[in-house]
Amino acid sequence: MTFICTHTRYIPLVVPLLGLWFSDRCAANCLWPQPGPCPIGRPAWTRVVFLSPAILALLLQGIPVDWATETLVTVGATEGLAACFLGLLNPGDEVIMFDPMYDSYVSMARRSGAAIVPVRLRLPDFSVPLEELAAAVGPQTKMIMLNSPHNPSGKIFTRTELEAIADLCIRHDVIALCDEVYEHLVFGGAKHISLRSLPGMAERCVRLGSAGKTFSFTAWKVGWMTGPSRLLNPIIKAHQFLVFTVPSSLQRAVAHGLDRESEFYL
Numbered sequence: 001m002t003f004i005c006t007h008t009r010y011i012p013l014v015v016p017l018l019g020l021w022f023s024d025r026c027a028a029n030c031l032w033p034q035p036g037p038c039p040i041g042r043p044a045w046t047r048v049v050f051l052s053p054a055i056l057a058l059l060l061q062g063i064p065v066d067w068a069t070e071t072l073v074t075v076g077a078t079e080g081l082a083a084c085f086l087g088l089l090n091p092g093d094e095v096i097m098f099d100p101m102y103d104s105y106v107s108m109a110r111r112s113g114a115a116i117v118p119v120r121l122r123l124p125d126f127s128v129p130l131e132e133l134a135a136a137v138g139p140q141t142k143m144i145m146l147n148s149p150h151n152p153s154g155k156i157f158t159r160t161e162l163e164a165i166a167d168l169c170i171r172h173d174v175i176a177l178c179d180e181v182y183e184h185l186v187f188g189g190a191k192h193i194s195l196r197s198l199p200g201m202a203e204r205c206v207r208l209g210s211a212g213k214t215f216s217f218t219a220w221k222v223g224w225m226t227g228p229s230r231l232l233n234p235i236i237k238a239h240q241f242l243v244f245t246v247p248s249s250l251q252r253a254v255a256h257g258l259d260r261e262s263e264f265y266l
C-alpha cells in the first residue's frame, strides 16, 4: 500500500509513455516488419513490380528487366535524377538538354561538374531541330537528357525524333537519361514510346518512373529506375550516399497498388 501511494504520482507519466510505445509497435507491425534497410529497394517490392506481366506491359513498355540487377527504387524521380547525374557525369563531360525543361535538371547536373548544352525545341509544336541536335553532339558529350511526355509542354516525342536520338547515341557512344514520369498522362490517341524500347538502346538508356505521377501520390516520394547494370552500378553508389534507401512501408504500399490494383489505378 505504501508502495502504491508513493508511486501514484508517476502514473500520469508512465501511462502515456506506455501508450506511445504500444501505438508505435502497432504502427510498425501494421506497416511492415522491418528487416533493415536495403539500398536498391526491398526485394519483395522490386520482385513484385518488375516480374508482373501487367507491370511489364504497363510500366516497362514490354522491356524485360532483371529485378535484382537492373532496378533501383528511389525517393521520387527527383532523387533518381540526382543519383543519375552524380553517378554518371564527371567534370568535363557535356550533357545535352532540350529547352524548355523541368527545372531540377540544370541545377542538379551542374553539381556533377558537367556542362549543359541546351538544344531549343522548335515552336509551335516543340519539335526537335534534328540538325542542331546532331551539331550539338561532340567528343565531350556523355549524355542526352530526354523527358517524354515533356514537362512543361506536354509534347510526346515522335518515333522519328526518337530514332534520330537513338542513332546519335549509338554512333557517338552516348548515354540517354529518360525521364518518363508522365508516361501514363497521354491524351487524344497519342502513344508514348520509350527510347529504351528502340533497337540497341536498352544497353545505353536509364529510364525513370514515379509513383507520385502514376498514382497522384506526389508527397509519398517513391520512384524507380531501370537500366543496364553497368550504368546502374555507379548510380546506386551515388544513391547510397544521398539517401541510402526509401522508406520500406511506402515501397510496400506502392507495390500493393501496382500489383493488385494496376488496372484500377492506371
Ligand SMILES: Cc1ncc(COP(=O)(O)O)c(C=O)c1O
Binding pocket: 075, 076, 077, 078, 079, 102, 147, 151, 179, 181, 209, 210, 211, 212, 213, 218, 221, 222, 223
Ligand atoms: C519531368 C519531371 N520529372 C521528375 C519530377 C519529379 O518527380 P517525383 O515527384 O517523383 O520526385 C517531376 C515533378 O514535377 C517532373 O515534372
